[in-house]
Amino acid sequence: MQHRYIPMTETDKKEMLDTVGVTSTDELFADIPEKVRFHGELNVKPAKDEHELTKELTQLAAKNVNTKSHVSFLGAGVYDHYMPSVVDHMISRSEFYTAYTPYQPEISQGELQAIFEFQTMICELTGMDVANSSMYDGGTALAEAVNLSAGQTKRSKVLVSKAIHPESMDVIKTYTAGPDVEVVEIDVKDGLTDLDHLKAELDDNTASVVVQYPNFYGQIEPLKEVQELVGEQKKTMTIVSSNPLALGYLTPPGEFGVDIVVGDTQVFGIPAQFGGPHCGYFATNKKLMRKVPGRLVGQTVDDDGRRGFVLTLQAREQHIRRDKATSNICSNQALNALATSVFLSVIGKRGIQEMATKNMKKARYAKKVLEDAGFEVLYSNRFFNEFVVKLDQDVNHVNNQLIDKGFIGGFDLGKVDGSLKNHMLIAVTEIRTKEEIDQFVKELGDIHG
Numbered sequence: 001m002q003h004r005y006i007p008m009t010e011t012d013k014k015e016m017l018d019t020v021g022v023t024s025t026d027e028l029f030a031d032i033p034e035k036v037r038f039h040g041e042l043n044v045k046p047a048k049d050e051h052e053l054t055k056e057l058t059q060l061a062a063k064n065v066n067t068k069s070h071v072s073f074l075g076a077g078v079y080d081h082y083m084p085s086v087v088d089h090m091i092s093r094s095e096f097y098t099a100y101t102p103y104q105p106e107i108s109q110g111e112l113q114a115i116f117e118f119q120t121m122i123c124e125l126t127g128m129d130v131a132n133s134s135m136y137d138g139g140t141a142l143a144e145a146v147n148l149s150a151g152q153t154k155r156s157k158v159l160v161s162k163a164i165h166p167e168s169m170d171v172i173k174t175y176t177a178g179p180d181v182e183v184v185e186i187d188v189k190d191g192l193t194d195l196d197h198l199k200a201e202l203d204d205n206t207a208s209v210v211v212q213y214p215n216f217y218g219q220i221e222p223l224k225e226v227q228e229l230v231g232e233q234k235k236t237m238t239i240v241s242s243n244p245l246a247l248g249y250l251t252p253p254g255e256f257g258v259d260i261v262v263g264d265t266q267v268f269g270i271p272a273q274f275g276g277p278h279c280g281y282f283a284t285n286k287k288l289m290r291k292v293p294g295r296l297v298g299q300t301v302d303d304d305g306r307r308g309f310v311l312t313l314q315a316r317e318q319h320i321r322r323d324k325a326t327s328n329i330c331s332n333q334a335l336n337a338l339a340t341s342v343f344l345s346v347i348g349k350r351g352i353q354e355m356a357t358k359n360m361k362k363a364r365y366a367k368k369v370l371e372d373a374g375f376e377v378l379y380s381n382r383f384f385n386e387f388v389v390k391l392d393q394d395v396n397h398v399n400n401q402l403i404d405k406g407f408i409g410g411f412d413l414g415k416v417d418g419s420l421k422n423h424m425l426i427a428v429t430e431i432r433t434k435e436e437i438d439q440f441v442k443e444l445g446d447i448h449g
Contacts, residue, residue: 067271067408074409079429081267082355084269084347091335091342102115103311112311114334114337114338115337116298117345119131126253127252127254127255129254129283132293132296134294134340135280135293135294137266138278139165141241141281142168142172145210145262146181146207146208147175148260148292149208149259153236156207157205157206158172158182158206159208160209161212161215163219166216188217191379192381195226206233209229210240211238211241218385220250227258237260238258238260240262242261245355246356246384249353249384260288261284264281266279278336279339279340293327294332295311296311296312297312298310358430359429360385363383369441370441385429386426389424391448393447394422395412399412402444407443409424411425
């Protein structure tokens with residue numbers, strides 16, 4: 001029987017101890033005071049052979065609830081979307097799966113081209129001039145954008161809508177603590193950023209205004225009106241965090257004249273996989289090109305005139321003078337960016353439009369069925385594929401019962417906003433069927449009483 005893992009033998013131990021010049025393991029740790037050493041047996045199960053261990057771990061994993069075993073209506077930043085099988089086939093190829101940083105373009109043309117295509121398609125979706133080679137996730141991309149705005153404008157205050165993802169708000173506060181940038185939270189009114197509050201807080205020390213499009217509650221912010229307000233304050237920048245799938249239907253932020261668009265491409269070929277890893281994108285205008293964190297891949301030609309790809313810009317301290325660096329971001333999510341590139345190439349422009357339209361139509365059908373069943377749906381604004389439903393009991397209690405019925409329920413908004421206790425954020429994607437929606441509403445109604 002072949003073993004994938006061969007444990008250390010006594011002979012191995014003896015050879016290592018002889019090499020370092022000690023006779024026993026106790027002697028190896030002699031410098032550690034006796035009183036702080038652990039004595040006795042660790043409270044862990046006895047070791048098992050590979051077959052038994054694999055069997056036990058498989059049984060434990062089978063207890064997990066996931067989007068394969070249950071029908072999911074959970075979103076709030078991580079979504080259950082269509083996954084073409086070709087995505088996994090491509091990213092599992094060894095030349096991509098094992099690739100790291102493509103510093104040597106002569107042997108990294110495939111990786112570089114994949115990143116270049118990613119940048120190009122992100123620009124097309126967002127309506128911006130330049131996109132970087134990807135970032136860790138949407139939250140860190142947004143925080144990087146905030147710090148960029150403060151550095152670029154030499155101002156120390158940012159206005160951030162409370163309608164952005166609450167975890168992104170936390171990341172922004174963490175990032176801005178070091179450079180001492182003040183974060184002013186703008187209130188939400190009827191599910192949208194309160195423009196009166198925004199106008200009142202705008203002043204000549206405002207580096208940027210941050211909104212999400214669609215926002216955390218699924219509502220579509222009026223970007224034109226936001227940009228008109230920001231435009232009245234010279235030098236202040238507009239930063240938009242956007243679900244890129246929604247941009248297959250909505251007007252791209254770039255057409256409103258915003259300065260930076262960021263987001264997460266988890267919706268394009270990256271499974272939920274218990275919360276990560278994801279792939280952030282960062283797009284901006286040409287004026288800010290040399291301030292973009294991370295790296296940019298560019299297209300060029302070789303001595304024979306053949307098309308090729310290279311790392312064109314890298315604005316971090318490893319490559320330029322420390323005082324000129326814009327970020328300490330040291331890498332990118334190349335493998336997940338590749339998944340996104342493959343996904344977008346397979347789906348195509350028309351496919352993205354159809355996919356976004358199906359999300360909107362199916363979400364509206366679910367909203368109607370819920371209202372017909374007697375549920376109150378908050379906000380009457382335009383929305384994408386998420387909306388808020390009021391329940392008459394604790395959301396966590398409802399979700400536990402839905403699990404028993406084969407459904408993953410929506411996000412408990414009471415966890416992030418006390419005023420929304422007993423409110424559920426429901427996501428409806430293109431892969432949800434009419435039968436699944438109807439059955440979900442029925443089960444929710446039975447629990448609701």
